[in-house]
Amino acid sequence: MAVDERPARPLSVRERRRAVAVREIVDAAEAHIAEHGPAALSLRAVARGLGMTVQALYHYFPSRDALLTTLITKTYDDLVAAVQEAADTGGAGEGDGDGGDGAGFVAATEGYRRWAVANPERFQLIYGTPLRYYAAPAEGPTTQAVRRMSAVFERELFGGYTYEQLMAAEIPPLSPELSAHLGPLRPDDPGALPPAAFALLFSGWGHMHGLVVLEVFGHTSFLGEHRAELFRMSMRNLLADIRRRIPDAA
Amino acid sequence: MAVDERPARPLSVRERRRAVAVREIVDAAEAHIAEHGPAALSLRAVARGLGMTVQALYHYFPSRDALLTTLITKTYDDLVAAVQEAADTGGAGEGDGDGGDGAGFVAATEGYRRWAVANPERFQLIYGTPLRYYAAPAEGPTTQAVRRMSAVFERELFGGYTYEQLMAAEIPPLSPELSAHLGPLRPDDPGALPPAAFALLFSGWGHMHGLVVLEVFGHTSFLGEHRAELFRMSMRNLLADIRRRIPDAA
DNA sequence: GTCTATACACCGATAGAC
């Protein structure tokens, strides 16, 4: 899952060398983050970990922000991959869509939690306090990763329903303004969600994310090892509550 | 809502002076956090903002951590107060308990969100990336504040039900270990919650918190001003889904 | 491509004069 694997022309020797060096730097940076947290990331520290001097790094990353952008992008990619894989292997092994029992959805949420708990500092990097003086490149690869993640959950949650069913999901009525805003949110997507379904997906995202954030950031330590069970139960309920709101096929 | 209002003996002149100075420092620190974020907090910066030198501050706070502890405690208190007030004024004006329609609960969650959105940096201070090299005093005032917050939501959610009803809440069965862990979690509390109710409260906490965190940390900016409406809808659904799981009185 | 050297900022904390 390297960040820079474009299926382009074969790389020259110099380019290959450079790619190797970049990879080493990224690995060292991730190791440093894992140990000291995202806020403590500095080019000097990474250089120290590599036995290099700072200036060598400047040759590969023009600034700290550039390195950060690479790290953040890669983190999003890794998280999405983990969720994707959890959904696929946990979802009854069916090819596409959900088996109907929602096992894939619960597995996906557990994959999300598991990755976050296993990589707390990298999770903080993307979902913790926004880093000061760092502006993410707008509409960059992160936006794309978020879309992919959303697509996984969307498939697991709503894969078995028709557009009409989803449109008729029973939720408190949305204002016309909001519905209008949600409609063209992804005009290119053929499987665009009706506003009600989007609202349910969004709410569920917050639910899952909130439980994980509280755990990873240390606010639920009093629950010890039982957090996994409570998380699973919550996600089962979440799934049931969403499905209950979607009418049966006519 | 000052932090150091103990109902003790009347303060001497020296103590009053000191209290005023401490308050000024805390205010300046909060102003600095509001502008530059929690991570950028330093004694020097606060001193600059006050036109003092660093050493004057050391006279009131022996270290940066001491100042941080004060700030964090005050932040918890302020957030709880905001939620409490929202619950009271939004909850149909009844004296205690809930009016039965759950308006108080929704109002409390909206108070939580509103405070967080209005004070994003202070919210980050307590719920963002844990500050490195800062160890919160164990079992300190923050633990107490969390308990008070939990009590508010508990009252709004479960105030109208009997212990037996709450015990019979329909959720996927919890493991005996978890139930045992949850039982003695607050042995002193006469209104202790049954495990099933605690699980629902916990799940709801994560739900509410997750939506707020995503918003405050900038992950839902694509929704613009509609986030308030989506939040409200989510919390209404959350309330309905919890109540649906609690059986009617026999 | 990597090095030394350097400029210039920040920080927490302490010593000691007044």
Next chain:
DNA sequence: GTCTATCGGTGTATAGAC
């Protein structure tokens, strides 16, 4: 109680030799 001075450390970034 506030000051100056200072120590020892962090960091980003640049210039120029090799």
